Amino acid sequence: MIVITRINKNHLFLKTIPVANAGCPLCNARGKMEMTFYQLQLEAGWVRDTKKITASVCCKNCGRDVPVVRWDKELDTFFKAEKKKIKVNTSFKAGKIGKILIWLNILFFGAIFLLFTGMFIYHRIAPKQTAGTGASRDEQIRQSGLFAASPQPGDLILVYLFDDHKQILLKITAVDATADVVKAIASDKNIDVPANAADVPAADADFKQGKETSFSLTDYKNLRVTAPDHKRLGNVQMVYRK
Ligand SMILES: [Zn+2]
Known part of the structure; x- marks a missing residue:
């Protein structure tokens, strides 16, 4: 939140000393x-005495204040030299409103911190949650990649078909590395992505004769399902091995 109210600048009197032999730029x-030194104090619900020192110059002859823009080199040099000699105490005091604002800020940023910490922890934990009794989804996807890299007869493949916009389940019946072909048989069951291999609703009866298909082995290893002419037909969603 950080509420900034108007900041008042106060000039705390330090001392007045004569500027020996300096001429008045006005008369x-x-x-x-005479030069008068001040310490700058900032005030806004809190009070802060700063290190900053300012000065004003007054001429006793003409009785006028010499504005800083009219200071000559002599006055500038004198100011810089004297400023170095002055030691001021700096301090910070939070007033009643200042203390309330500081606490509100602590609460506000503390709440934001907790929120982000919570979100961070949640996102670290969430992927580890498992669906059912199976492995996490990340783990399944990792395993699918491994299974696809070395296909075996009996592997169940969940494929998303681009043309039909639907998922089908294939069962590998043969892998022919020489011909770069994977032979499979399709199930006509409509299934969603199951949590683990045991949950895949596939019995031998689901894979009927006449639903045989084949696709490129090389492309399958990259989780792509392609026709013999390498036309993309779909993507491998998940591979299950029972
Ligand atoms: Zn003067």
Whole structure:
């Protein structure tokens, strides 16, 4: 939240000293200049005494304040030299409103911190949650990649078909590395992505004669299902091995 109210600048009087032999830029009288030093204080619900030192110059001859823009080199040099000699105490005091604002800020940013920590922890834990009794989805996908890299007869493949916009389940019946072909048989059951191999609703009776198909072995290893002419037919969603 951080609420910034208007900040007041106060100039705390430190001391007034004569500026020996300096001439007045306004009336040219010499030896009549006095410089007054102040410490800058900032105030806004809290009070902060800063290190910053300011000064004003007054001429006792013409009685006028010499604005900073009219200071000559002599006044500038004198100011810089004197400023270095002055030691000021810096401090910070939170007033009643300031304390309330500080606490509100702590609560506000603390709540944001907790929220982000919570989200971070949640996202670290969430993928580890398992669906049913099986492995996590990330683990399944990793395993599918391994299974696809070395296909075996009996592997169940869940394929998303681009043209039909639907998922089908295939069962590998033969792998012919020489011909670069995987032979499979399709099930006509409509299934969603199951949590693990045991949950795949596939009995031998689901894979009927006449539903045989084949696709490229090389492409299958990259989780793609292609026709013999390598036309993309679909993507491998998941591979199950019982
Ligand atoms: Zn003067």
